[in-house]
Amino acid sequence: MKNKKGFTLLELLICVALISVVILFLFRLISLIRQDEKAVGYIRANQASRNQAMGEIGTIIAENAVCSFSTTGSNSSKAIITLNLCTDKTLVVEVENSYIKFTFDGAVSKYPMKDSSAWYNPVFTLTEGNYYGYDYKKIVFKTEKKGLKSTSIDDIEIFWVDKNGFPDGDFGELHAQLISGPEFNRKIRKLADPTLDCSNDDMTNEAHYECYDYYITSIERSNTLDIEPNESNIVSTSSSPNPIYAWFSNGAIKIYSAAPVLTMNNYAFFMFGELHALTSIDLSYFDSSQVINMSSLFRRDVELTTIDLSNFDTSNVTNMSYMFDMPGYGIVGEHTAKLKTIIFGENFDTSHVTTMRYMFANNISFINLNLSNFDTSSVTDFTGMFANCFGLKNLNIGSFDFSKVIISSNSYLSILIGDDKLQTLVTPKKMPTTSGAVIPLPYLMTNTSEGISITQIDHTTPATITLTAAS
Secondary structure, three states, X not given: OEOOOOOEHHHHHHHHHHHHHHHHHHHHHHHHHHHHHHHHHHHHHHHHHHHHHHHHHXXXXXXXXXXXXXXXXXXXXXXXXEEEEOOOOEXXXXXXXXXXXXXXXXXXXXXXXXOOOOXXXXXXXXXXXXXXXXXXXXXXXXXXXXXXXXXXXXXXXXXXXXXXXXXXXXXXXXXXXXXXXXXXXXXXXXXXXXXXXXXXXXXXXXXXXXXXXXXXXXXXXXXXXXXXXXXXXXXXXXXXXXXXXXXXXXXXXXXEOOOOEEEOOOEOOOXXXXXXXXXXXXXXXXXXXXOOEOOOOOOOOOOOOEEEEOOOOOOOOOEXXXXXXXXXXXXXXXXXXXXXXXXXXXXXXXXXXXXXXXXXXXXXXXXXXXXXXOOOOOOOEOOOOOOOOOOOOEEEOOOOEOOOOOHXXXXXXXXXXXXXXXXXXXXXXXXXOOOOOOOOOOOOEEEOOOOOOHHHOXXXXXXXXXXXXXX
């Protein structure tokens, strides 16, 4: 049956149903938007209340210091901590799902939370550790936070208990900020030889180097400022919480700052590069956690035998190209690179690195290189990574992932070029996804154990193969 406009009753019912669904969807969408706006408002208000409360608590701690503390009366909705201050006073901090309250010297301060269900299962925990030689104790307020869309963990650092005299638990004043890698390199070379003009040195182009250093034998920390500093000695940024000074003395670049931790610039490119007489460098007081570019960091430091990076945090680094490259040719003449050992610490994180181009190239003193902990899942360019490591006998790249490599760029084909003394090789766990992808063996090399080349090995899992020079 049709109406005057020609629609059947069934068609009308379907139209009404569809319109109803659209209206319900729009209503739900508007409701969610309003809920999100309300949640954002709550979060901002709660954050402001929390910051104000913690600021006041931090001031009390800084002025009185904490001798001991205990947690009492905690349950699924409330946590209480009592701090016995060294001034014979007591500070009691109470956190519930709807407020933060603390009592000190007879006065009670209470800061309500906008959302009564913002927190639950609150608990105080104690964390101890060492921060660049400074022992600390940190009280952390740990709670689950229920949001509109998910449940997450929200850890809040309340304050530092044992701060070794640093106020408000702020380790910021323990830091000093270094200038960029190229600026630092120019300055220390100029300090070693004031006659050099390094102002226009193009460190990105070997043919345009204007000054070289054959005087600096070590870079080390000084506990005292042994000079009258001027602009030429400052190697910190203008915004650094503490100044950093450098000077040259008896072959050593001495570095001094009142801050125990020197934060490396995010652009650390070439920072210690082209120091041809450098035999030792102490990196234990450098904080590398902000560095993004480490390209050419130790490039052509041909006298170094060991580089200790056990203190390095490279979690933000994306560029490690030429990092340890020791080219034995070019404008500076022939060199025999002496680097044999690189110590990688547990925080040497390569998961964000996109280029390892010529990273270890031209290190003819390498014999063993175990990179089995390297995460190369983001790397797109491996060009010449181990090229011309003429002494390399054992190489473990079993953790390597070549799946991001762009085949057309040949960005990994020369990875082993010139490594003719290679005897054992643990192959990558993942090859490029492009059909026919191969890694050529070094010149004149064969796989004697299988009678086949590495290009024919199944790369679904790492495999150890034995190599020898072909007859």
